[in-house]
Structure formats: C-alpha cells, structure tokens
Amino acid sequence: MSQRLRWRHARQSLRKRLLTTLLVPLTALLLLNSLITYVGALIYANHVHDVNLVNDTLTLAQLMADKSPDGLVTPQAQFLLEYEPEGRNYFSVFSEHHGLIAGNPALKPPSGLFTDGHAPQRYDVRIERHALRAASIQMRNPREPGDQLEVTIAETLRDRHLEARQILLLSIPAQALLIIAAFLLVWLGVSTSLRQLEPLTNQLANREHDLAPIGDAEVPVEILPLTRTIDGLFARLRGMLALHERFIADAAHQLRTPLAGLSVHADRAQATADPATIKDALNHIQRLILRANRTSSQLLALTRAQTAGHEAGDTERLDLAMLVPELVSQRVHEALVADIDLGYEGPTGPLLVDGDRHRLQEMLDNLIDNGLRYAGRGSVMTVSLDREDKHICLAVEDNGPGVPPAWIERLGERFFRVPGSEEQGSGLGLAIVQRIAEWHAARVRYRSGNNGRGLRVEIVFPPAHGT
Incomplete structure (x- = not known):
C-alpha cells in the first residue's frame, strides 16, 4: 500500500466521529x-x-x-x-x-x-x-x-x-428498534448536513488563482469560523502576492537605469583602447554597481518593513535611552568622513518602548543615511530623544538645505525624490522609515529644522505596555 493510501486510511472521518459520538x-x-x-x-x-x-x-x-x-x-x-x-x-x-x-x-x-x-x-x-x-x-x-x-x-x-x-425481554426489541431508528435518522441527518459542504468544496476546487473572499452567504453557521479563517488566509496571501508583485515592479523600475548604464559603459570600454576612456568607463560601472546594490538592499528592506503586523515573540521591551546612543556611535566614523558633525542629545532616565531592535536600527540608519547624503559637508546632524506626555519622540535633525514646504507632505512616498536634488538616491529611505514606524504603531512627522533650516524627522512612539 502506498504512503498516500496509508495516510488516507489513517485520516479521521468527521462523519464517523459524529456517528461514533452519537452511537x-x-x-x-x-x-x-x-x-x-x-x-x-x-x-x-x-x-x-x-x-x-x-x-x-x-x-x-x-x-x-x-x-x-x-x-x-x-x-x-x-x-x-x-x-x-x-x-x-x-x-x-x-x-x-x-x-x-x-x-x-x-x-x-x-x-x-x-x-x-x-x-x-x-x-x-x-x-x-x-x-x-x-x-x-x-x-x-x-x-x-x-x-x-x-x-x-x-x-x-x-x-x-x-x-x-419477561417484561424486560418484551420491551428490549421495541427499545432496540427505537434506538436503531434514531441512529438511522442521525446517520441521514449527518449525511444530509455534510452535503451542504459540497457547494463550498466545489467552489474552492474550481478556483485556480482566485483569492477572493468566500463570504458568509449560504455558509452554515457552524462552518463560518472555518470560512472566515480561510478568508483571513486569502487576505494575507493577497497581501503577500501584492507585495511580491510590487517588489518585482519596483526592482524592474529601479534597476533598469543602472543596468542600462552598465551596458553603455561596458560597450565604451570594449570599443576603445584609450586607457583614460576605459578607466572612466570602469569608474562609472563601479558607481552604477554600488547604486544597484544599494537600491536592491533598500527594496528588500522596504519589503521586510511592509510585512504583516506583530506576531507572538516579534517585540521586546527596549530602552531607547540606551539603544539609540549605541546605534548613533556606530555611525560617527562615516559622519567624520562626510565632514558632518553627528551628535546625540537625550535624557539619562529609561525610555521604554515595545519594539524590534533590528527594525529600529534599520530605521535609524536610514534617517542618518538621509542626512549624510543630503545635508552637505560641514553640516550638523543631531539625534535626540525626548518625552511627549506618555509618548517618546525620536528626532533626527540637520541644518542642511532642507526640503521646500511644498514637498514636505510627500516625504515618505516610495521613490519620491525632491526635485532639483543633485544627490543620487533611490527614494526609498524615508519610505522604509515610514513603514517601520507604522509597524511599531508610531507616527512620523516631517518638519523644517531650527530657524527654518534643514530637515527634522520625528518618530513618536507609544509607551511600552504596562508603563
């Protein structure tokens, strides 16, 4: 007997279980x-x-x-x-x-x-x-x-x-017949009731790529928890497929330009024997490779940030007053290379939130990367923590050229870059920040910096549960 047949014989039957339970x-x-x-x-x-x-x-x-x-x-x-x-x-x-x-x-x-x-x-x-x-x-x-x-x-x-x-023996046949009749009626009732599942079974069997909800129409009340669970699964699958399709579309859109540039400069290098031209083409190829690598990394980061909400074990109690200075200190060397004064300001007491350490690190890295890229040499960037009533505010502020007020509301959109910016970027950094903040049930605010200069990005976290 094959393994599949053994599984089929070992599989429990709802009809048999119901009848046995009643018998x-x-x-x-x-x-x-x-x-x-x-x-x-x-x-x-x-x-x-x-x-x-x-x-x-x-x-x-x-x-x-x-x-x-x-x-x-x-x-x-x-x-x-x-x-x-x-x-x-x-x-x-x-x-x-x-x-x-x-x-x-x-x-x-x-x-x-x-x-x-x-x-x-x-x-x-x-x-x-x-x-x-x-x-x-x-x-x-x-x-x-x-x-x-x-x-x-x-x-x-x-x-x-x-x-x-004698009275007992006379009554037993009648009682047995009554029990048998009741059992047959139960058998008929169970079989008839289970046939009500056939339309639902046929409906699901005839689907190929349709993940539309089953709905509650013509579904027995006892089966509603199952169908609603299936609808929830379909919804998650639709979300995952939509995310997958969006990732493919975004990757195709963002990698088209670097790949085309790679082809052009590779042709330049192959078509000439001039060392200077070849060196210039290779430099362009290297920059395009770095750009494609950063774009693909940010696309993956955005996809991770857009995953479903919290599940058991996803979050832990974190003290931002200890975590944020540690993360900022890891970026000081890059800031020195970029000639940017990177510093931290915050209270000494604990600032507790429920979050994911890796996602918070990715969010802060993107905020700092955004400042290092667009603030300009000689700028000052400050990462700060403060309380707003019971909430906790994480802010990254620079005194660079900033963003015109007309474009501030669009910050956080995928692939949006402020018109006129000379720096190359994918337009995904702040989108990743936005999604990670939403994952933590936090709010993102974009403002002009001190004295109207630069950009200030604020992430307002809810307090940890029980605090």
Whole structure:
C-alpha cells in the first residue's frame, strides 16, 4: 500500500466521529433504559404478588375460621399452599396457647409485628437460605375463646424476578428498534448536513488563482469560523502576492537605469583602447554597481518593513535611552568622513518602548543615511530623544538645505525624490522609515529644522505596555 493510501486510511472521518459520538450515548441510553424498565417491572411484580399474597393469607384465615372443624389444615390444602413448580411456598398457623398448629415451624411472625390491630402485615424473611416474602394476619381462634391465631403465607421471589425479566425481554426489541431508528435518522441527518459542504468544496476546487473572499452567504453557521479563517488566509496571501508583485515592479523600475548604464559603459570600454576612456568607463560601472546594490538592499528592506503586523515573540521591551546612543556611535566614523558633525542629545532616565531592535536600527540608519547624503559637508546632524506626555519622540535633525514646504507632505512616498536634488538616491529611505514606524504603531512627522533650516524627522512612539 502506498504512503498516500496509508495516510488516507489513517485520516479521521468527521462523519464517523459524529456517528461514533452519537452511537455510544445511544447504546448507554439503551442499557440505562433497560435497567429502568427492569426495576419498574420488578416494582410492579412485587406489588401484584404482595396483593395476591395478602389475599391468599386472608383466604387461609377464612378457611381456618369457617371450614376447618378441628382447626387443622387438610393435607390437600397444605399441598396446594406449598406447591410451586420449581421449589416450594411456605405457610404456618401458630396459636398463642398451643404453638404451631400447621405448616412450617420456621415461619413464625416476628414479635411486635401486629401493632395496628388485625390488619395483614407484609415482611421479608429467609428460610433454608431462601429469600421469601411473607404476609401474616392475626385472628381470634373461633374454637377457643381468648386464644389468638397467627396465619402466615410466604413465597419465594423467583416468580417476581421471572415476570420482571419477561417484561424486560418484551420491551428490549421495541427499545432496540427505537434506538436503531434514531441512529438511522442521525446517520441521514449527518449525511444530509455534510452535503451542504459540497457547494463550498466545489467552489474552492474550481478556483485556480482566485483569492477572493468566500463570504458568509449560504455558509452554515457552524462552518463560518472555518470560512472566515480561510478568508483571513486569502487576505494575507493577497497581501503577500501584492507585495511580491510590487517588489518585482519596483526592482524592474529601479534597476533598469543602472543596468542600462552598465551596458553603455561596458560597450565604451570594449570599443576603445584609450586607457583614460576605459578607466572612466570602469569608474562609472563601479558607481552604477554600488547604486544597484544599494537600491536592491533598500527594496528588500522596504519589503521586510511592509510585512504583516506583530506576531507572538516579534517585540521586546527596549530602552531607547540606551539603544539609540549605541546605534548613533556606530555611525560617527562615516559622519567624520562626510565632514558632518553627528551628535546625540537625550535624557539619562529609561525610555521604554515595545519594539524590534533590528527594525529600529534599520530605521535609524536610514534617517542618518538621509542626512549624510543630503545635508552637505560641514553640516550638523543631531539625534535626540525626548518625552511627549506618555509618548517618546525620536528626532533626527540637520541644518542642511532642507526640503521646500511644498514637498514636505510627500516625504515618505516610495521613490519620491525632491526635485532639483543633485544627490543620487533611490527614494526609498524615508519610505522604509515610514513603514517601520507604522509597524511599531508610531507616527512620523516631517518638519523644517531650527530657524527654518534643514530637515527634522520625528518618530513618536507609544509607551511600552504596562508603563
């Protein structure tokens, strides 16, 4: 048997699970109902036999009073009283003055039994290891004034249990048929209900690249959590595919120019033997390679920044007052090479946020890169931290040429570059900053620098949970 067939046999069936779940309680219900039926039949049989037993006792007492001239029970009557097909019954007649007159001497009523006059009394007794049900009556001895007779008849419990079992056996087929009918109805109901999933199954099977939501129409209420989960999965897949398509389009758009330039300068180098021309072409090729490398890196960074929101374990408690100075210190050497005074200002106390260290580092690196690229030599760039009520503000400010007010609102758009800028760039740095800030539920503000010079970018973080 192939592995696929083994998996198919091992796969659980919802129909079988439902039917098994219902069959077990139905079987238990049949057993419980049988027990209840037997107990009820036994109670009924005990009642009927007790009535008959009292009547027989009264009949024997009447016989003793009217038809027995010597007060004794004839052998024929004794035989009939004690006869039982698979055992025997018992009787006794005790005189208060003379003791046992007739019957079994072991069947003497217990003392104190007759407390309410001469009414028949019923009780349980054991004789010769047999459990018996007895009825006794006390009567005046018609042949001896002042004497009392105690007349007792007892019978085994066999007939009572036999009748209860017969009632049970008669009821079991009807109950079994009822359970089978209920099981068949459940089978039919489960099968019919599961067929309601066929349109949904066919709809999903007929899809190829369609990730549109299934929706709630014509979907059973019990299946709604599943379909809504599938719709959520479809939404995430659509987002991932859209991100993938956008990445391909962005990469094609941004890498077209460097690749075309590489081809042009490679042709220049191949078409001439002039060392100066070849050197100039190679310099251009090197710059274009660096540009293509930076563009591809930023495209990947933007794609990572645009991924879905937080998941379990994505964030940790971070102290920006310790993290930001450490990250800024790593960029001081580059700032010195670019002749830019890079510094940090901030409080000494902790500034806690819930975030991702690597994303925050990428965001700050892009802000510093933006200043190093556009502020110009001799400029001053300051990274600062401060509180705004309960929020925390991270700012990067320079005193370079800045951005005209008409273009500030467009900062953060993908591939947007301020018109007239002589510096080469991909237009993705601030877009990456924007997406990482959104991932942290932070706000980005773009403003002019101090005294209207330069650019100030502010990231306002919400406080850490529980602070």
